[in-house]
Amino acid sequence: xxxxxxxxxxxxxxxxxxxxxxxxxxxxxxxxxxxxxxxxxxxxxxxxxxxxxxxxxxxxxxxxxxxxxxxxxxxxxxxxxxxxxxxxxxxxxxxxxxxxxxxxxxxxxxxxxxxxxxxxxxxxxxxxxxxxxxxxxxxxxxxxxxxxxxxxxxxxxxxxxxxxxxxxxxxxxxxxxxxxxxxxxxxxxxxxxxxxxxxx
DNA sequence: TACTCGATCGGA
DNA sequence: CCGATCGAGTAA
Numbered sequence: 496x497x498x499x500x501x502x503x504x505x506x507x508x509x510x511x512x513x514x515x516x517x518x519x520x521x522x523x524x525x526x527x528x529x530x531x532x533x534x535x536x537x538x539x540x541x542x543x544x545x546x547x548x549x550x551x552x553x554x555x556x557x558x559x560x561x562x563x564x565x566x567x568x569x570x571x572x573x574x575x576x577x578x579x580x581x582x583x584x585x586x587x588x589x590x591x592x593x594x595x596x597x598x599x600x601x602x603x604x605x606x607x608x609x610x611x612x613x614x615x616x617x618x619x620x621x622x623x624x625x626x627x628x629x630x631x632x633x634x635x636x637x638x639x640x641x642x643x644x645x646x647x648x649x650x651x652x653x654x655x656x657x658x659x660x661x662x663x664x665x666x667x668x669x670x671x672x673x674x675x676x677x678x679x680x681x682x683x684x685x686x687x688x689x690x691x692x693x694x695x
Numbered sequence: 696t697a698c699t700c701g702a703t704c705g706g707a
Numbered sequence: 708c709c710g711a712t713c714g715a716g717t718a719a
Contacts, residue, residue, distance in 0.1 A: 538702075
């Protein structure tokens, strides 16, 4: 039932729709850890003054110009690794920042919790690289998805700083069936690992 | 090469 | 409210 989402899925338009689609999907690591995405932020095109791509194509932003389904990981404030998924077709610089997963809020905390760093920058969302996305059957109803301005982008000026491109939802508000699916998906693999570890 | 400033977080 | 901590981008 868990379905690995191929990188190509993220290569279409539009950035905002793909950002919302990311909610309820699972970030999965090679060690079996899986976390449901609950909060994201979209960065779309060079005209978006909050985006790193506002500076155009540079060594740092080159990955954003690549095809969707690629990880963009960078160091923020010299301290925090930030995980983004590049979205959209090749040559359109856009990315979605993973700001939160179930039980873990804050982009810097998400990467720390999952052991993600810049080594993954430029790799695809695919098991071959140790970090990928799965659809585990959790559908997030539209009415549960909230949109607000993005966090920490005042430098972008009033127009772009106010774009309501941060999306999040509360897993506790999911319908019972979806909540159960999310809980099962979250616990199954780690539980098996825990048992193995305890037995050995 | 020098300088500025972060898509943040935790502690005072 | 402030310091940490370092690399990208820009100007020189």
